[in-house]
Amino acid sequence: MHPFVIATPANRVDAVAMHWLDPAAAFIAGGTDLIGLMKDRVTTPARLLDINALPSMAGIETLPDGGLRLGALARMSDVAADPQVRRRFPVIAEALLLSASGQLRNMASIGGNIMQRTRCAYFRDADAPPCNKRQPGSGCSALHGLNRNHAIFGWSDTCVAVNPSDLAVALAALDATVRVQGRRGEYGIPFADFHVVPGDTPEHDTVLGSDELITAVDIPAEADAPASHYLKVRDRQSYEFAIVSVAATVRLKRRRIASARLAMGGVAHKPWRLFAAEQALPGLALSDNEGLREAIGRSFVDAKPLARNAFKVELAQRAVLRALRTAGARP
Ligand SMILES: Cc1cc2nc3c(=O)[nH]c(=O)nc-3n(C[C@H](O)[C@H](O)[C@H](O)COP(=O)(O)OP(=O)(O)OC[C@H]3O[C@@H](n4cnc5c(N)ncnc54)[C@H](O)[C@@H]3O)c2cc1C
Ligand code: SF4
Known part of the structure; x- marks a missing residue:
């Protein structure tokens, strides 16, 4: 793997500022997706910004209006085991427990989960076959290749990949909101608008700016969904x-x-x-x-x-x- 250094921002504002000053850096949480992508040379950041020690981002809390906030650094296994999540939103607990493995869920964070990248085999191939998501303009090997696991809705000739996150599907059904720290402050993105279709820019999976930090995901109280x-x-x-x-x-x-x-x-x-x-x-x-x-x-x-x-x-x-x-x- 290529050499890289690790920096540890002290707070959210510093994290965003450090990323803005060094756009080629990458936030790292559990590292369960990012390190794989680095090993496959999909991405080669020279600097990782370790966000694991950022305060107030790992909890699960009830909001004043009755909604539930999942911190971006909360681990998948902790959210799946949380009594409120299990009682009020079984769809979240089930999506998490059907994801990855116990060891991975202990490391992997909520923010990292909804940011994970496609599992299209061409995209992850270290030999880098044509892939517009990995190398814009190089072509899409899956369009007329091995596309059994690919999209049936919303694809374009530039990319036919699917999003691999189970949790994201549950959050979409619950009309969740992604909380984001940007340089101008914190704001929310409706979950339906967070991920994007490939169109002409398949290199983008989400609307998140490269220097923006996910701080939490909010689930509205009215989404209370025991059934x-x-x-x-x-x-x-x-x-x-x-x-x-x-x-x-x-x-x-x-x-x-x-x-x-x-x-x-x-x-x-x-x-x-x-x-x-x-x-x-x-x-x-x-x-x-x-x-x-x-x-x-x-x-x-x-x-x-x-x-x-x-x-x-x-x-x-x-x-x-x-x-x-x-x-x-x-x-
Ligand atoms: C073998 C294997 C099987 C898997 N199976 C499944 C499965 O069945 N279902 C499923 O849903 N997932 C599955 N996964 C994916 C796994 O859930 C993700 O790797 C994990 O959720 C990513 O979380 P992380 O904290 O490790 O993210 P990281 O690897 O640390 O980061 C992933 C990406 O998110 C960015 N990022 C992380 N946190 C933030 C933040 N707060 N703000 C902005 N950007 C951020 C990073 O910069 C990076 O680009 C599997 C993974 C592996 C390796
Ligand atoms: S489907 Fe998307 S990720 Fe897969 S090869 Fe085509 S462009 Fe790349």
Whole structure:
């Protein structure tokens, strides 16, 4: 691996200032993604800014309005085990527990998780085949290559990769907000706007400025979702990224759906909300198989599978149906 130095900013403002003065530096939290990317020479920062000692960023706290704040430095395993998270937002705990391995979850942070980069094999290949995300303008090896695990929504000819984070899918369904420290102060980014589609600039995964620091993720009180579920479909039952995944929250009234929120992973460059299905579901009973399938199908009319992943279109709809039923069956 290339040589690098480590610096330790004392507070958030210093961290942002140090990064601004040295744009080629990189924040490091758990290091479970960044170090792999450095070993594969995807990124070669000469300076790492170790943010682990920054104060007040590792907690899980209830906000005055009843919402929940997950510190950017909170570890995945601590958030998954938190009693409030498990009781009020089981979809988060499940998404985390189905991610990576126990050892990784003990190291990996919430901020690092939603910033992790795609698992497209071409992007991570140390021999650097054409990849617009890694080397803008070089081409996309996956577009007509090995694209079984790639996108069916929102892709462009420049990049067909998917976002690998399980947690991000749950946070998208819960309408969370990413709290960010910039040079001009702290502000929030709605989760739906945080990750981006590739368009002509696939080198960007998010709207976060290169010198901006994630301080926390806020989950609104009204997202209180005990009837929620995260379903992950993958090639093996542990230690594997999703082929498709679903975060579902459901409210029932007299045994019929009053409202539902649905987000998918493994299908796009960003967590993908199924807004058309969400609008069509209210009024349906969870036992109405045909009605549910029809409503879910409305979000798949614009699916555009690639040569090797047409199977995802049917698999994804079945996964949504099952996740919805499991969530709705919860008290
Ligand atoms: C073998 C393996 C299997 C995995 N399986 C899964 C899985 O099934 N599901 C899943 O969701 N994930 C999985 N992961 C990914 C893992 O969850 C991420 O590597 C981890 O969450 C990243 O967190 P970290 O704290 O280690 O981030 P780091 O590696 O420290 O950082 C990752 C990126 O985030 C940036 N960053 C970190 N913190 C901040 C911040 N506060 N503000 C701004 N930028 C920041 C860094 O600069 C870097 O670019 C797997 C990883 C491995 C190695
Ligand atoms: S899909 Fe995206 S990440 Fe993968 S090779 Fe193409 S440009 Fe690179």
